[in-house]
Amino acid sequence: MNTIGIVLGRFHRREVEEMLDEARAVAARRQIGIVAEVWVPGSMEKPLAIKRLLQRPDVGGAVALGIIERGETEHGNVMGHAVIGSLINLQLEFMKPVGVGILGPGINPSQIPPRIRPYAAAAVEAVAEMFATA
Ligand SMILES: Nc1c(NC[C@H](O)[C@H](O)[C@H](O)CO)[nH]c(=O)[nH]c1=O
Numbered sequence: 001m002n003t004i005g006i007v008l009g010r011f012h013r014r015e016v017e018e019m020l021d022e023a024r025a026v027a028a029r030r031q032i033g034i035v036a037e038v039w040v041p042g043s044m045e046k047p048l049a050i051k052r053l054l055q056r057p058d059v060g061g062a063v064a065l066g067i068i069e070r071g072e073t074e075h076g077n078v079m080g081h082a083v084i085g086s087l088i089n090l091q092l093e094f095m096k097p098v099g100v101g102i103l104g105p106g107i108n109p110s111q112i113p114p115r116i117r118p119y120a121a122a123a124v125e126a127v128a129e130m131f132a133t134a
């Protein structure tokens, strides 16, 4: 069975718990085992948590779930670029798929609800497809 670890951002805990619910459902449908669910303070901490998971021989891939909201400064945009770039680089470093289910950066509160489940599902589906095409 293919396996994944999921890293979750606590900065938007309630919404990310719903994302996790969707990710669990899609993983079950795609017969992917979830061997770890790791909560971190926010998106800045996701690359390190993902790398720790990818180093594990029992982890075939990973999923990152969270939200980068719109603030008054460019902090979110800078974070989004850095974090997503790091996650892509980790895929290539370990040759293991990483599904990125991070809303934003710069997302407004009204834009979040309709994206919660679709982004979580797409992240797991992407890893499932990358497993299948490996
Ligand atoms: N504003 C958001 C954050 N900020 C927190 C950072 O991710 C990080 O935990 C902090 O800078 C300490 O290192 N995180 C999100 O995931 N989403 C946000 O909108």
Ligand SMILES: CC(=O)[C@@H](O)COP(=O)(O)O
Binding pocket: 068, 069, 070, 071, 072, 073, 074, 075, 076, 077, 079
């Ligand atoms: C995405 C964020 O980090 C955000 O909460 C920061 O808000 P601000 O840009 O107003 O400092």
